[in-house]
Amino acid sequence: MSGHDLDVREGTPADLPLIAELLGASGLSAASVRLDAGRYWLARDQGMSLVGVVGLEVQGTAALLRSLAVDPRFRGRGHGVSLVRHAMKMAGESGCTDVYAYSTGATEFFVRCGFVPASVAEAAGRLSSAPQVMHYRSTGELNQEKAWRTTVRSAGREGQ
Numbered sequence: 001m002s003g004h005d006l007d008v009r010e011g012t013p014a015d016l017p018l019i020a021e022l023l024g025a026s027g028l029s030a031a032s033v034r035l036d037a038g039r040y041w042l043a044r045d046q047g048m049s050l051v052g053v054v055g056l057e058v059q060g061t062a063a064l065l066r067s068l069a070v071d072p073r074f075r076g077r078g079h080g081v082s083l084v085r086h087a088m089k090m091a092g093e094s095g096c097t098d099v100y101a102y103s104t105g106a107t108e109f110f111v112r113c114g115f116v117p118a119s120v121a122e123a124a125g126r127l128s129s130a131p132q133v134m135h136y137r138s139t140g141e142l143n144q145e146k147a148w149r150t151t152v153r154s155a156g157r158e159g160q
């Protein structure tokens with residue numbers, strides 16, 4: 001199944017355990033996942049199996065794409081790219097011009113999605129009240145992170 005066949009729906013606070021389980025299976029922490037301070041989308045395949053999740057924390061014209069995970073059993077089918085495209089569309093609809101992400105792994109994946117290396121401090125400055133940034137600051141993890149940035153395409157060019 002290609003990534004285009006996904007059913008992507010926004011999560012609610014009741015989905016937190018499901019999100020945490022999916023993130024845990026991908027080696028990501030759910031410690032700063034807050035459904036009241038960010039938006040999360042859950043992707044299911046046609047059999048309604050949960051295949052992936054992506055989150056977005058918006059501050060002004062910047063957004064932090066976070067908690068991107070595809071269940072290991074469903075990787076390599078384009079679902080990751082589809083989830084990033086969905087998050088980018090949502091960021092654009094929220095009035096964002098730039099989308100950042102923190103990731104020490106998945107370098108080729110982010111490059112493939114159009115992200116370029118960015119300053120960790122720049123991302124943290126523009127997203128100072130984003131839960132993931134506040135969490136990284138409090139734990140000291142920010143110093144070990146790598147930041148990525150991409151520009152939101154205008155709505156008129158979306159999908160081209």
Ligand SMILES: CC(C)(COP(=O)(O)OP(=O)(O)OC[C@H]1O[C@@H](n2cnc3c(N)ncnc32)[C@H](O)[C@@H]1OP(=O)(O)O)[C@@H](O)C(=O)NCCC(=O)NCCS
Nearest residue numbers: 026067068069070075076077078079080081103106108109
């Ligand atoms: C990163 C991740 C979401 C990609 O999901 P996916 O569904 O396998 O990605 P896609 O199938 O859309 O892959 C798109 C391309 O990126 C490549 N790619 C996927 N994961 C990659 C990774 N971890 N490192 C490098 N390249 C990767 C694929 O080979 C593919 O390239 P191709 O089209 O030239 O073959 C998934 O590997 C994952 O959940 N990783 C663990 C969590 C993580 O690191 N999240 C990112 C930080 S929040």
